[in-house]
Structures are given as structure tokens and as C-alpha cells.
Amino acid sequence: MAYLKITEEHARKFSNIKNASFPTRGCQPLLPDRKVEIATICTPGYHQLFKRVPFGDVKNEILANSISKSRLNRLNPALPWIYNRESSRDCPDITIGWEYLDISPNGKCLAVCSTINYKKAHTATVVESRHVLLNERTANDEKNRRLNDKSKGKKADSTGYNVLGIDFPPLDNSNSSQTDARVVEMVRAPFDTDVTCVLSVMAHGHYCKNPSTVNLKPLVGFSRPAEETDDQIGFDLYSKSWKMNEPSWSGAFDSRNLKIAVGLDNGSKLIDVMSSKQMPLPSNNKTVISQAFYYDGNLLFFGRQDDDVGIIDLRAHKRIASVLHGSKSAGFVAPLKTDPNHVITETFSGAINKWDLRSLKPSIIFEGHQNHHNKVPCHIDSKERFLFAVDDSGATRGWALDDGKLLCTIPRLDSPEKCSFFPRMVYSDNWGGQHGNAGILLALNKNFYLYDLYP
Incomplete structure (x- = not known):
């Protein structure tokens, strides 16, 4: 009863204050209405x-x-800083394309996978980690050099300006290379707090005929400095491989339950990393071309060729629980961890949507993307604020995830005839571990192109 009296008294006082009028002094701003x-x-x-x-x-x-x-x-799309990547000591031949590009959340380690010409008649895929080293003196010198060139009306340096002051020296890697294997998909696989792995789905020979392999390999220095994990990286726990007796088209990793989902021609397979037990998952006899686990591992989202994105509840007899109608042939699907009620999809028709899982309808449509029939690279930054996607012409665009506004466009840096690989991109706002050191890194042909976001 006492609580009710206090509540009523406070409500009466609040009502009197709310309805009262107060004079303002000078140019003191009035707070707007709450709406x-x-x-x-x-x-x-x-x-x-x-x-x-x-x-x-x-x-x-x-x-x-x-x-x-x-x-x-x-962002100025015409003036990137060009970093010439050195050839690997084991595979000194020419890089012909990039399969994977990722940056650690702290901005200090870069994970890359490239396809190179190997002994002229063969190709090889090389997975490696690279330091992201910050040199503040270099950053200040490059900023001053760019300002001086601009103030004097000089032509900009053709190789750009390294105003972020970073370098990418290679790390010694336990992952060497695989010869005559094609990358179907690669995704980050956070194994535990000490080690982050990369999950790769590899095709051997012709995509549609030969068996495939699924590999789990550790990334040196991605979660913690390399010197702190030297005694752990070599454990068999972090290096595993599974052979599929049919072609594989996609892969996803559940870090909470240590599960792997592999997309196949007529369904998907759920693999337990610790026991290697496999369980089939239905897709209504459609090819599973993209997959992603929900943040708690209880749901699996999968894009199907010529069909809509399906959602499987792994707790309810492994059946399809819901479908996102209008997401036909989604080559990219990503549930948001910071916003669990929404998921991002990109389809072969060029539609990028943000879906509300409560209504199973799109809440935001991202305009400007172009895609006709390709599975193109897409990237969401670690804080889930921005979405980047490459279209089938090779142009890269960035949108804000909260309102869908197009923020930047980077045209393709070379002609499509020169390279059949799409550029890979990654965004970070703490390159080299420096907060506010923001930029977009593109990997194309044999170079890195860094677009700084320095004011």
C-alpha cells in the first residue's frame, strides 16, 4: 500500500512538471518532442x-x-595506396586471383588466400596470415606529403599515399598450399579464445563431377599473437579434413557447438568437429549454395539454387521451419549477431535485403547492386555497421546496415578481360590496432589497394 502511495505521488508531481511552462533565457535551445x-x-x-x-x-x-x-x-575511389605483395618463398609464381580476405577484430592480423600459377602447368591455393604493422611516423609523413602535393597543385602520386602508415609483412604459417584444388568457399571459423581457424570447401577437377574436401586449418596470429600460440597451432584438434563423395557448394561454421554445415547438391550435411559424425539435412532436393548459423547455433540459414532461403531448426527434428519468400538463389546469407531479429541476403538477381525474422519480410532494400548469375563476394564489418558487396562488373559498393543508404562506390580497377577473379574486400576502423585508423582494403590480381578514410 505504501508503494502505491509513493507511485501516485510521483505521478502527480511528474504531471504537474510536465504541464508547467518555463521561461527560457537567451538562445538556450529547447529540447524537441521525444518522437x-x-x-x-x-x-x-x-x-x-x-x-x-x-x-x-x-x-x-x-x-x-x-x-x-x-x-x-x-571516400576518394580514384586514389588508393597500392601495396605490392611479395611472392611466397614456397610458391614464387604469379598470383592470378584472391579467394579469401579477412581482418582480425583488433586490426592487427590479415588472413588471405590466393590462387597462383604453380610450375606453369598447375595452380595452387595458398593460405597465409600477415601482420598489420602500424608506423605512426610513416603515417604522419605520408599525410604531410599528400597535403603538400595538393596545396602545390602537383599531380597525385600514382601509387597513392600510405596515410594509415601500415605494412603487411608475412607470418610464418603452418598452412602451406594445395595443388590443383579450387576454392568453392572459405569462411572464418573461431574455434576458441586462443585460435581462429579458416574453413575451406575445396573442389578437385570439375566442380559438378568430382568429390570435394572440407578442411579446417588454423590461422596464425589471428586471435592472439603468434608467439603466444606457437605450442597450440600444431595440435591435430585445429587441423582436420573431411572427404565428401559428391560436389560441395558452400560451408558454414558454428563456433558455439563446433559444428560444420556443408552444402551439397540435394541437401546439406551437419558435421560434428570433435567426433566427425555426419547428419543429413533436407533442402527439398535443391542445391545449397550458401549457409550461415544463427548466433546460438540452433538455427541454420541456407540459400538454395532456384529456391528461397530456408531456415532449419536444428532442435526440431532437423526440418525446414521457415522460408524467406522472395530470396530465390541467395548466394550470401548472414544473420546479424548485434541485431538477432534480422538477416542479410544477396541473390543472383542482384537483390540485397535485410529481412525481419519476426515477419519474414524485408525491412530494408539496398539499392544500386547489380548481379545476374554470380556468387559475388560480400562483407560485413566486425561491428556490423556496414555492408560491402562486389557486383558482377567488379565494382565495390558500401551501404549502412541501419538505414540501407549507399555510402560509397569503387569502380573495378582493371578490365574484366584481364582477370576472371572478383576483387576481395575488407573494412576496418582500427588498422594496425589504432582506433580510428579506418580504411577499405581490396585485393585484386597481385596487389592490395588500400582506400584510407582519413579526414
């Missing part, structure tokens, strides 16, 4: 947010997100 305030925060302007910072109306995350959006929106 207007929420709408303003959700779609902020860069300068509007700065005006509201002194009043404590803007959270740090919202301000940082707005600054990152503004930087991406002002």
Missing part, C-alpha cells in the same frame, strides 16, 4: 550531432557511427 528526437537520432546529420554533444543527447556509439558514415561517404 522528433528519436527520429533525429536514428537518421542523424553529421553537424547536427556535434551541436547536441554538449547537452548529452548523443551516445558515443551513435556519434562514432555517424562519423564513420561520413568518412565512407567522402
Whole structure:
């Protein structure tokens, strides 16, 4: 009873204060109506947010997100810094394409997989890790050099300016190379807090006829510094391989339950990493071309050729529980960990959608993407703020995940006739471990192209 009296008293006081009118002094700003305030925060302007910072109306995350959006929106696609990658000592031949590119969450390790010409008549895929080293002196010198060239009206350096001050020296890797094997898909596989692996689905010979293999290999220095995990990287626990008696088309890794999903012609297989037991999963006799686990590992999303994305509840007799109608032939599917009610899909028709899992309908449509029949590279940054995708012409675009606005476009750096591989891209806002050191890295042919987002 006492609690009710206190509640009623507070409610009465609050009502009196709310209905009262107060005079304002000078140019003191009035707080807007709450509905207007929420709408303003959700779609902020860069300068509007700065005006509201002194009043404590803007959270740090919202301000940082707005600054990152503004930087991406002002990206100069014509002036990347070009990094000439050295050839591997084991495989000194020419790099002809990139299969995988990933950056660690702390921005200090780069994981790459390249396809190279090997002994002229063969090709090989090489998986390696590289340091991302920051040199602040180099960064300051390059910033000043670019400013001086611009102020004096000089022509920009053709190799760009390394204003982020980073270098990519190679790490000694336990993963060497595989000869005459083609990469179907590669995904990050966080095994535990110490070691992160890469899951690769490999095809041997012709895609549609020969058996395939699924490999799990550790990435040196990705989760923790290499010197701290030297005694763990070589464990058989982190290096495993499974042979599939039919072609494989996709792969996904569940780090919580240590499961692997492999997409096949007429379904999918669920593999237990520890016991190697395999369990078939249905797809209504459709080829599974993309897969992803929900953050808790209880749901499996899979894109099917000529059919919509299906959702399997792994707790309910391994059956298809729901379907995202209108997501036909999705070559990319990604549930969001920071926003568990939504999933991103990209289809062979060029449609990129953000789906609401509560209504099973698209909540945001990302405009500007072009794709007709290819499985193209897509990338979501580690904080799940931005989405990047390469279209079938080789152009790279970036969107904001919260509102779907197109922020930047990078045209293809070479003619399609020169290379049959799509560029691979990765975004980070802490290259070299330096917070705010933001940029987009593209891997194409034998070079890295770094687009800095320095103001």
C-alpha cells in the first residue's frame, strides 16, 4: 500500500512538471518532442550531432557511427595506396586471383588466400596470415606529403599515399598450399579464445563431377599473437579434413557447438568437429549454395539454387521451419549477431535485403547492386555497421546496415578481360590496432589497394 502511495505521488508531481511552462533565457535551445528526437537520432546529420554533444543527447556509439558514415561517404575511389605483395618463398609464381580476405577484430592480423600459377602447368591455393604493422611516423609523413602535393597543385602520386602508415609483412604459417584444388568457399571459423581457424570447401577437377574436401586449418596470429600460440597451432584438434563423395557448394561454421554445415547438391550435411559424425539435412532436393548459423547455433540459414532461403531448426527434428519468400538463389546469407531479429541476403538477381525474422519480410532494400548469375563476394564489418558487396562488373559498393543508404562506390580497377577473379574486400576502423585508423582494403590480381578514410 505504501508503494502505491509513493507511485501516485510521483505521478502527480511528474504531471504537474510536465504541464508547467518555463521561461527560457537567451538562445538556450529547447529540447524537441521525444518522437522528433528519436527520429533525429536514428537518421542523424553529421553537424547536427556535434551541436547536441554538449547537452548529452548523443551516445558515443551513435556519434562514432555517424562519423564513420561520413568518412565512407567522402571516400576518394580514384586514389588508393597500392601495396605490392611479395611472392611466397614456397610458391614464387604469379598470383592470378584472391579467394579469401579477412581482418582480425583488433586490426592487427590479415588472413588471405590466393590462387597462383604453380610450375606453369598447375595452380595452387595458398593460405597465409600477415601482420598489420602500424608506423605512426610513416603515417604522419605520408599525410604531410599528400597535403603538400595538393596545396602545390602537383599531380597525385600514382601509387597513392600510405596515410594509415601500415605494412603487411608475412607470418610464418603452418598452412602451406594445395595443388590443383579450387576454392568453392572459405569462411572464418573461431574455434576458441586462443585460435581462429579458416574453413575451406575445396573442389578437385570439375566442380559438378568430382568429390570435394572440407578442411579446417588454423590461422596464425589471428586471435592472439603468434608467439603466444606457437605450442597450440600444431595440435591435430585445429587441423582436420573431411572427404565428401559428391560436389560441395558452400560451408558454414558454428563456433558455439563446433559444428560444420556443408552444402551439397540435394541437401546439406551437419558435421560434428570433435567426433566427425555426419547428419543429413533436407533442402527439398535443391542445391545449397550458401549457409550461415544463427548466433546460438540452433538455427541454420541456407540459400538454395532456384529456391528461397530456408531456415532449419536444428532442435526440431532437423526440418525446414521457415522460408524467406522472395530470396530465390541467395548466394550470401548472414544473420546479424548485434541485431538477432534480422538477416542479410544477396541473390543472383542482384537483390540485397535485410529481412525481419519476426515477419519474414524485408525491412530494408539496398539499392544500386547489380548481379545476374554470380556468387559475388560480400562483407560485413566486425561491428556490423556496414555492408560491402562486389557486383558482377567488379565494382565495390558500401551501404549502412541501419538505414540501407549507399555510402560509397569503387569502380573495378582493371578490365574484366584481364582477370576472371572478383576483387576481395575488407573494412576496418582500427588498422594496425589504432582506433580510428579506418580504411577499405581490396585485393585484386597481385596487389592490395588500400582506400584510407582519413579526414
